[in-house]
Amino acid sequence: MARKLKMRIWRGDADNGGLQDVTVEANEGEVVLDVIHRVQATQMGDLAVRWNCKAGKCGSCSMEINGKPRLACMTQVASYGDEETITVTPLRAFPVIKDLVTDVSFNYRKAMEIPSYEPPANLKPGEARMEQVDVERSQEFRKCIECFLCQDTCHVIRDHEENKKSFAGPRFFIRIAELDMHPLDTLKNRKQKAQEEHGLGMCNITKCCTEVCPEHIRITDNAIIPMKERVVDVKYDPLRWLGTKIRKREGIV
């Protein structure tokens, strides 16, 4: 049942570091986080790794496993070949703090830049009425566990630190889409703001974010593309542009 697993673990900090080879026992049914914990308890007491629920619900144990952004708690050891070495490295898009732990504060700063939900002014508690089918569109995006794997894989910022200032990233495009599709939100122009202030236009829909999402949120198809299409509609359709100016129908875009 138990077998010897060969691993290479990146150890180091912001200044320097490298891969270290270890051999560790792995049992049937275990995930990569289980064996990392075993390494921690038996060989490297000070190995830094972020984790929390160990159930794929909190999005803490994001790292790169054999080069792919993944949750370590959702990656079964058995999904790799018996002789395969499993290499774990920290997320590449964010600065390393120590070992497998990176500084993801970029994401929390971006979160603070997205305008919040604005309920209708006169709606009393308990009076809201929404159809299930209408809330489901936003609910898909609210499944997000903020693991930031989509941010890590997004090539706009993965190797381009300079783009971070003007690009919020897929996690925050779905946040904007969620509010934009929220049946009761009253703030106008969320899509334009996504385009003009949060870098929606820099995304060229390669769908890498959708591929790595552990919650299977269709980030590109259901959030980014619909927003892009409608922003384009308004920008390049002179009649609709005129309409928004004359009748102030901002709400429809």
Next chain:
Amino acid sequence: MTNLERHSYDVVVIGAGGAGLRAAVEAREAGLRVAIICKSLFGKAHTVMAEGGAAASMGNVNDNDNWQVHFRDTMRGGKFLNHYRMAELHAKESPDRIWELEQWGALFDRTAEGKISQRNFGGHEYPRLAHVGDRTGLELIRTMQQRIVALQQKDGKTYASMESHLKVFPELTVTEIIKEDGKVAGVYGYWRETGAEVLFEAPAVIIATGGVGKTFKITSNSWEGTGDGHALALKAGANLVDMEFLQFHPTGMVWPPSVRGILVTESVRGEGGVLTNTNGERFMFKYIPDVFKDKYADNEEEADRWYTDQDNNRRPPELLPRDEVARAINTEVKAGRGTEHGGVFLDVSKRLTAEVIKKRLPSMWHQFYELAGVDITKEPMEVGPTCHYVMGGVEVEPDTAAAVGVPGLFAAGEVAGGMHGSNRLGGNSLSDLLVFGRRAGMGAAEYVKGAKAVAVSEASIKAAADRIEAPFTRSGGENSYSLHAELQEITHNLVGIIRTGSELKEAIEKIAEIRKRSANVSVAGGRKFNPGFHLAFDLDNMLLVAESTAKSAISREESRGGHTRDDFPQLDNKWRQINHIASFDGNVVSVRKQELPALPKELFDLFDVHELEKYMTPEEIAKGGAR
């Protein structure tokens, strides 16, 4: 220390789960400057794991529901050991707290009329749990996290900075609550990232640190559930009430190992999941206690009919309160009718189609399929009891959440005791943390109005700093990982779901032994993001929790809710009048008995007196409640 990082706030909230965030929102809205400290990143707290929903008698699905019914269910679930005032406030205020979340952007599942949908859950008479699929906890956390951001954005317009009045300090561990002249003066801790120490001066501190599960071997709790707040409060001079009551969730996964301890939400049973032993017998019918015989079906036909006609049939026994289900599974396993991994089968695949399962229980399906390769639409799950929730906790004043005996200290959520009595109903924790998180925020705001900030003395700072440095000054001492594993074996085997006096006595001795050895823990490596160092402090907290639990458990000579004594298997109405109060003198935890406040007449009268006779002594019944 001249280069010590210092902050000054009106209130410091320890913990950023549901209770902590709700408290922070309330305190900020009351005008206070608020710091939120958490061990993890912002938004990762254990609250995200809550699946079933938040109980609130909105009456959206069955309009017979109201606060009185919810109150009665909560008291029954807790076997009448609940602090009545907490259960009352909780039942009355939960609907407002849910509607408030909706005002902040939460998107709950809807009824056909477009109201917030409510689902059935164990121990609740009517469909009562507001939910979002099976990820309700995540929705709560995210909504309040985003509410915090909204308040910060508002501050950004008024003040120079978005974080000037409300700031989150993530990945920071609090090691000490500092008191001066008998009152709270602040907290001391260190950044997990760097190991650098931090002092927060504040006249009010709200503890919202959640649970203690990591004290046990099989648990649904994450690494964070190490009883920090319980221990911080004890050390600050507060009391812990009824620490013997721990909820072992009846249906944790026991196999495969990658998901061991992880919960299978009660909704699986609510949606029609059935428990069977290895003989294929649906065994729960054998375990309906007398007090529940009129509410639960005693045959399969009626139980099955209930799913489509709830008005004319009694509920399936799979939906009995958690302690009953946990005890039943334990008995089956001990009788040799369990699986080789010590569990029984829970199967939802025979009643519902794959499509319906994926729609109603999406996270469940997804989680087990991806984590363990188990497809719950096709095969049964292997489940057994896992340590899930602690009913015991900091003794508080119900209305203000103020910790008894420590001016300036407040506690809310799982870390507070009293609300759930001897056993918590599913769905009552999310509503608990909203109701009492808010009340703690209000309580702190009220307190701060009348309190002056107390300066933290250099002596207190030095003492706190020395304690953090200590494990680094030793070498070749004990390993905190091994001590933790030893503690977990002791608690699992001797203070677990079924207890006896002799084993508890042995546990108390062994825990004391480990505590002695833990004074000699040494840590390898530096201070920077060093898990071994972090565990050294967590271990200290868990040892205090384990000691409080074992000592309370040995004293309570009856079985009730989350405390089962093999040597005292019966519910004893005399014990219902007793709370256990644990306190700490710096060396040992001592436990004393305290009389439970009597149910006032107006709440007493909400029950059929014959029902109360099952729980109360004839003298109590004769009095008819306190006047």
